Amino acid sequence: MNLNELDFNNIGSWPNPAKAVAVGVLCIAVLGAGYWFDTKSQWETLTQSRQQEQELKQTFEAKQRKAANLDAYQQQMAEMKQSFGAMLRQLPSQTEVEGLLVDISQTGLASGLEFELFKPEAEIPRDFYAELPIRIKVTGSYHQFGNFISGIAALPRIVTLHDISITQAPQKETGKKGTGPSAPLVMEITAKTYRYLEETKKPAGTGQPAGSKT
Numbered sequence: 123m124n125l126n127e128l129d130f131n132n133i134g135s136w137p138n139p140a141k142a143v144a145v146g147v148l149c150i151a152v153l154g155a156g157y158w159f160d161t162k163s164q165w166e167t168l169t170q171s172r173q174q175e176q177e178l179k180q181t182f183e184a185k186q187r188k189a190a191n192l193d194a195y196q197q198q199m200a201e202m203k204q205s206f207g208a209m210l211r212q213l214p215s216q217t218e219v220e221g222l223l224v225d226i227s228q229t230g231l232a233s234g235l236e237f238e239l240f241k242p243e244a245e246i247p248r249d250f251y252a253e254l255p256i257r258i259k260v261t262g263s264y265h266q267f268g269n270f271i272s273g274i275a276a277l278p279r280i281v282t283l284h285d286i287s288i289t290q291a292p293q294k295e296t297g298k299k300g301t302g303p304s305a306p307l308v309m310e311i312t313a314k315t316y317r318y319l320e321e322t323k324k325p326a327g328t329g330q331p332a333g334s335k336t
Contacts, residue, residue: 219254222279222315226256229273235260238308247319256313261291267309274313284312 188195227240239259246253260270267288274281291306 219315219317222277222281223256225277225279226258226274226281226313226315229277230258230260230270233262233269233273234266235262235270239310245317250319252317252319254315254317256315257310258313259308259310261306261308263307264288267307280316282314284314286311 223242227237230237230240237258237260239257241257243255243257246255260267262270271283274283287310289308289310291308
């Protein structure tokens with residue numbers, strides 16, 4: 123029987139093969155509509171849920187590792203606080219800055235250096251400390267410069283050295299410029315010391331310079 127001979131108003135009169143094909147097509151259409159309008163969204167939700175499950179598992183494992191090492195973290199935190207407190211104690215207070223400047227100056231003199239400039243600059247406030255730069259210009263030899271820098275490093279307070287420049291000393295009117303390791307040299311350097319800022323006080327500026335040009 124041809125497709126044109128089928129009576130769609132009387133499906134019951136169709137032959138069995140045609141009925142089977144019609145039922146199959148109808149089932150496929152119902153399944154397709156069910157997938158498109160219902161199952162598809164559920165499948166997408168399931169995929170998203172599985173992905174979220176993996177992310178939650180990774181987050182849980184990370185937090186579990188942290189929880190397992192909580193005692194070690196707490197011990198490290200205590201050690202860091204202790205180290206931080208020791209470093210803060212190396213920062214001079216406002217009343218100790220002058221003494222520290224004197225220590226730096228005396229270290230240079232003890233090394234045999236001749237000061238041409240020792241000038242504390244304006245204090246620079248930072249997060250919890252203030253930075254005090256000191257411009258220094260001295261004349262001496264390499265050996266004396268080494269002793270001076272070693273003496274600065276041995277001070278009980280924190281002092282850092284920056285912008286180091288060493289040049290040959292200019293020829294003096296009364297003599298000739300020397301040569302060799304013992305020849306006079308000029309070192310220009312910026313030393314920085316630091317002061318802890320108390321929470322109840324605002325950053326204060328520097329007082330009178332502890333040194334001046336000679």
